[in-house]
Amino acid sequence: MSGKEFENSPDIDGVARALSQVTLQGDTFLHGDTEARQKLIASAKELVAAAETPVEALLWHTWALPTRTVAARVAVDLKLFETTVQDDGRPKTNEELAAPTGASPALVKRISRACVSMHMLDEKGPGLYVPNRLTHLLSGPGFVGSIIHLFDITQEYRFPKPDNALDGPFQYANGIGTAFEWLANHPEVFQAFYSYVHALRKHRPSWTDIYPVHEKLVNGLKLDGDASVFVDIGGGTGQILQDFRADIPEYRGRLVLQEIPEVIAAATVGPDDGIELQVHDFFTPQPIKGARAYFLRSCLHDWPDEQCRTILGHLKDAMEPGYSKIIISDAVMADEKATWQHVALDIFMIAQLSAQERTESEWHALVESCGLKIAGIYNKGEGNEGVVEIVAE
Numbered sequence: 001m002s003g004k005e006f007e008n009s010p011d012i013d014g015v016a017r018a019l020s021q022v023t024l025q026g027d028t029f030l031h032g033d034t035e036a037r038q039k040l041i042a043s044a045k046e047l048v049a050a051a052e053t054p055v056e057a058l059l060w061h062t063w064a065l066p067t068r069t070v071a072a073r074v075a076v077d078l079k080l081f082e083t084t085v086q087d088d089g090r091p092k093t094n095e096e097l098a099a100p101t102g103a104s105p106a107l108v109k110r111i112s113r114a115c116v117s118m119h120m121l122d123e124k125g126p127g128l129y130v131p132n133r134l135t136h137l138l139s140g141p142g143f144v145g146s147i148i149h150l151f152d153i154t155q156e157y158r159f160p161k162p163d164n165a166l167d168g169p170f171q172y173a174n175g176i177g178t179a180f181e182w183l184a185n186h187p188e189v190f191q192a193f194y195s196y197v198h199a200l201r202k203h204r205p206s207w208t209d210i211y212p213v214h215e216k217l218v219n220g221l222k223l224d225g226d227a228s229v230f231v232d233i234g235g236g237t238g239q240i241l242q243d244f245r246a247d248i249p250e251y252r253g254r255l256v257l258q259e260i261p262e263v264i265a266a267a268t269v270g271p272d273d274g275i276e277l278q279v280h281d282f283f284t285p286q287p288i289k290g291a292r293a294y295f296l297r298s299c300l301h302d303w304p305d306e307q308c309r310t311i312l313g314h315l316k317d318a319m320e321p322g323y324s325k326i327i328i329s330d331a332v333m334a335d336e337k338a339t340w341q342h343v344a345l346d347i348f349m350i351a352q353l354s355a356q357e358r359t360e361s362e363w364h365a366l367v368e369s370c371g372l373k374i375a376g377i378y379n380k381g382e383g384n385e386g387v388v389e390i391v392a393e
């Protein structure tokens with residue numbers, strides 16, 4: 001079995017074994033044997049473990065579980081559970097849930113959907129919440145204390161303000177700077193970060209499997225000067241461009257990697273691979289004018305809207321309308337019942353970068369506020385990144 005097959009493979013024999021146990025214990029329980037209930041739960045967990053791929057199992061432990069504890073703790077301070085059960089639990093909007101604490105509805109929305117993902121709330125339409133059995137358990141004193149005590153005794157806690165890139169939970173924990181400045185000073189952690197994002201990227205559908213590259217970028221490509229360039233901005237150590245060259249050899253334009261100096265110094269590609277390296281800060285004017293494609297993968301989700309508008313504004317100034325495209329590879333969250341992978345990343349974004357994953361409507365709002373237009377949004381599979389194509393008019 002190859003690496004990718006192994007990473008993507010459930011344990012089929014395990015599924016068959018656990019399924020027969022679930023059926024057996026489920027029948028026994030339904031016929032009145034209450035003791036079989038715990039066995040049913042254990043078998044159901046075995047079934048999930050066997051049906052998951054190794055990567056899904058890992059991400060459940062490293063993404064979902066830690067972010068869930070944080071989201072539950074914030075939900076308690078936001079009084080989400082007690083507010084949701086009020087008025088006989090009639091459906092409530094994010095604005096209504098935010099009112100008792102005066103919190104921002106934008107933060108409430110992100111924590112509420114994380115609670116839905118934990119079955120602590122139910123969703124009845126996009127952004128409309130109703131209580132369930134667990135909400136009732138957490139709406140009064142008693143069990144809610146477990147969230148406060150178990151969290152606060154082991155972790156310092158501060159209510160997050162997820163819209164200021166320079167004053168959020170990261171700065172509270174680490175002093176000044178941004179997570180990228182911190183990573184640049186901790187090269188071993190930066191290296192671990194790239195090796196993991198690279199492994200995860202190879203495991204998932206590539207943006208070139210999702211987006212019609214030939215139709216949109218190869219056809220009509222001009223081969224002179226900067227017009228031929230595909231530039232990967234904030235492109236990490238360069239493997240994305242390397243894969244692009246291998247997967248789409250018909251793209252005969254120049255490939256340019258733009259990054260901060262520390263990452264350019266650590267790039268694993270270079271002119272020998274046909275890839276130009278360029279130090280560039282994406283908060284400054286884009287030096288390559290009229291390129292075919294300005295590509296940003298997992299970069300805009302690192303920044304609040306204000307900084308994203310600066311990044312996109314510089315690209316808008318550099319684009320040739322009708323020819324250049326901005327291509328974003330990032331999560332496009334569902335407006336209702338967002339997948340746990342997107343929810344977990346969104347909470348990580350609050351904690352590490354005061355940033356966010358975005359829903360389709362939030363992508364539209366951000367892009368249109370820059371005077372640009374979304375030409376298409378492409379998705380493949382649950383919990384993966386999508387592709388947002390942006391054009392200048």
Ligand SMILES: C[S@@+](CC[C@H](N)C(=O)[O-])C[C@H]1O[C@@H](n2cnc3c(N)ncnc32)[C@H](O)[C@@H]1O
Binds near residue numbers: 180240
């Ligand atoms: C989440 S990583 C994504 C890397 C790569 N695009 C990928 O998908 O593997 C974000 C990247 O943005 C880069 N970055 C952060 N601040 C930057 C800036 N001001 N200018 C250019 N790149 C920056 C970081 O060095 C980092 O490689």
